[in-house]
Amino acid sequence: MKIVALAGGVGGAKLAHGLAQILPPEDLTVIVNTGDDFEHLGLSISPDLDTVCYTLAGLANPDMGWGRADETWNTIANIERLGGPNWFHLGDQDLATHIERTRRLKECQPLSRITRDFCKAWGIKPTVLPMSDQSIRTIVETDEGELAFQEYFVHRRCEPRTKGFRFEGVDKAKAAPGVGEAIQTAEAIVICPSNPWVSIAPILAVLSTLPEKWGEREGRNQIVAVSPIIAGKAVKGPAAKMYGELGIEPSALAVAKHYQNLAGGFILDEVDAKLEADIQGLNMQTLVTKTLMQNSDDRRHLAEDVLDFIGKLL
Amino acid sequence: MKIVALAGGVGGAKLAHGLAQILPPEDLTVIVNTGDDFEHLGLSISPDLDTVCYTLAGLANPDMGWGRADETWNTIANIERLGGPNWFHLGDQDLATHIERTRRLKECQPLSRITRDFCKAWGIKPTVLPMSDQSIRTIVETDEGELAFQEYFVHRRCEPRTKGFRFEGVDKAKAAPGVGEAIQTAEAIVICPSNPWVSIAPILAVLSTLPEKWGEREGRNQIVAVSPIIAGKAVKGPAAKMYGELGIEPSALAVAKHYQNLAGGFILDEVDAKLEADIQGLNMQTLVTKTLMQNSDDRRHLAEDVLDFIGKLL
Numbered sequence: 162m163k164i165v166a167l168a169g170g171v172g173g174a175k176l177a178h179g180l181a182q183i184l185p186p187e188d189l190t191v192i193v194n195t196g197d198d199f200e201h202l203g204l205s206i207s208p209d210l211d212t213v214c215y216t217l218a219g220l221a222n223p224d225m226g227w228g229r230a231d232e233t234w235n236t237i238a239n240i241e242r243l244g245g246p247n248w249f250h251l252g253d254q255d256l257a258t259h260i261e262r263t264r265r266l267k268e269c270q271p272l273s274r275i276t277r278d279f280c281k282a283w284g285i286k287p288t289v290l291p292m293s294d295q296s297i298r299t300i301v302e303t304d305e306g307e308l309a310f311q312e313y314f315v316h317r318r319c320e321p322r323t324k325g326f327r328f329e330g331v332d333k334a335k336a337a338p339g340v341g342e343a344i345q346t347a348e349a350i351v352i353c354p355s356n357p358w359v360s361i362a363p364i365l366a367v368l369s370t371l372p373e374k375w376g377e378r379e380g381r382n383q384i385v386a387v388s389p390i391i392a393g394k395a396v397k398g399p400a401a402k403m404y405g406e407l408g409i410e411p412s413a414l415a416v417a418k419h420y421q422n423l424a425g426g427f428i429l430d431e432v433d434a435k436l437e438a439d440i441q442g443l444n445m446q447t448l449v450t451k452t453l454m455q456n457s458d459d460r461r462h463l464a465e466d467v468l469d470f471i472g473k474l475l
Numbered sequence: 476m477k478i479v480a481l482a483g484g485v486g487g488a489k490l491a492h493g494l495a496q497i498l499p500p501e502d503l504t505v506i507v508n509t510g511d512d513f514e515h516l517g518l519s520i521s522p523d524l525d526t527v528c529y530t531l532a533g534l535a536n537p538d539m540g541w542g543r544a545d546e547t548w549n550t551i552a553n554i555e556r557l558g559g560p561n562w563f564h565l566g567d568q569d570l571a572t573h574i575e576r577t578r579r580l581k582e583c584q585p586l587s588r589i590t591r592d593f594c595k596a597w598g599i600k601p602t603v604l605p606m607s608d609q610s611i612r613t614i615v616e617t618d619e620g621e622l623a624f625q626e627y628f629v630h631r632r633c634e635p636r637t638k639g640f641r642f643e644g645v646d647k648a649k650a651a652p653g654v655g656e657a658i659q660t661a662e663a664i665v666i667c668p669s670n671p672w673v674s675i676a677p678i679l680a681v682l683s684t685l686p687e688k689w690g691e692r693e694g695r696n697q698i699v700a701v702s703p704i705i706a707g708k709a710v711k712g713p714a715a716k717m718y719g720e721l722g723i724e725p726s727a728l729a730v731a732k733h734y735q736n737l738a739g740g741f742i743l744d745e746v747d748a749k750l751e752a753d754i755q756g757l758n759m760q761t762l763v764t765k766t767l768m769q770n771s772d773d774r775r776h777l778a779e780d781v782l783d784f785i786g787k788l789l
Contacts, residue, residue, distance in 0.1 A: 236570045238571070244596055252549075
């Protein structure tokens, strides 16, 4: 069964890793948000792509949710000593990714090709695609004005109040090579438990530019979303805070409403079982299961549940 | 006694460190070659400036003659894993210098100001000046065509035969702020034991653009050169090979001839004592002493000898 997973950072990376443990590599394509990409210290950084790739390659730091395992911090410590910007923590191994990607981007190589080569070098077998080779930048509209995503997320620690989002450059961007074909040939699409506002929305914005009207292909039952909100809280990141600031009570139900026109299937955590009936009321089929992924087995179990659920929906 | 030292990489850095052990900081200015500077992996690298600064700060790798002590190599190892260029070995700590310098250069800050701030951060008290804030690039003319210096020096390991040198951009460059004043107020100028062709010549080319005709100021006796050639060999680097390929037998005498119109004093190693009379025949006063600097004491002893010699010449 050919599956496309739409992924942001940690949550998306974990479920993608679960799917990769089950599916033959040729049957899994992960389309990754690049709206968080930014330039820092002259380097082109793609946080979600790196989190997905490091996780699939078994190179990810298991504790932090970003960066590399067994990392050292000698470069950033010395940049700090020189009075340089130190708010974005770049490990020495991680830096190699950014330096080499930046070098190749400056030679006008597309991000999708660089990502393909990096995946090969890291031994990643499923296909990982950036959503676009063009620059799309997520801007968070806050009570302190517009902030580039990393400025909001890392530098300002998500403190300003969110008022909205826009994805700069999306009107001029195209989906990366391979994205359209993957969507067209997929038997099902999994919306991973990533932030709906700033991880999944940019990907959906890019996919909406595809000639194939993918969301309406064969009906909503080919699309399944997994809630990133458990017991009203985001496992990681500002999703719940954003819901609250936008006047929506953060919950799996709120996420389901977010996707109700798109996805026919919705997966929520056991602790939110009481919301199941309300979500079914949105004309969505539901699966209640353990969605919190604390280790590699959890990832595989959730992936198995997702694939079983898809099998029942199709 | 106010001293200006003209320095390239390792040899220059060592003597500068010796002088810094004796002179009050306000009496020592080191003017450093930037003709070897280059761009690699998108980073602006100034090898001689870094060698001088790391040496003065006590941060230099004592064995390699370049780079930092207690260095790690995690970034370059990972760049190599990604198939990126690995011929120029950049340590993790060293990378911080290049990344932060590049960031500031891109903000149009002059190299001299960045160097001043870096020296402050590293606790370096004498003044270290790049010869120029403008880009000057040493090109080695070889039997395989023209090669940028680092391409010749690191990538090609000095293998191509040298035919000549040129310093691209020197006609449009100006001496960095502070260089003219340091030269004007110095009581003596020390040409450090650096490569005459590719370390000292670019500095002299820049100094020749100064309004003050410094080489003719008060006579040659204010200028003392230390031979980088000992027993016909360069302590480090391709100086002797270059002399040979240019049809000149490499020796302290050849170096003395190189500087005879400029310097009134010449310092050669004990093992070359037999050349002393010939060098005196060039109308140069001579000092024969131990010039090989194998440790910190050697550096200070040579610096003492240099200063004593200057005292006798003035």
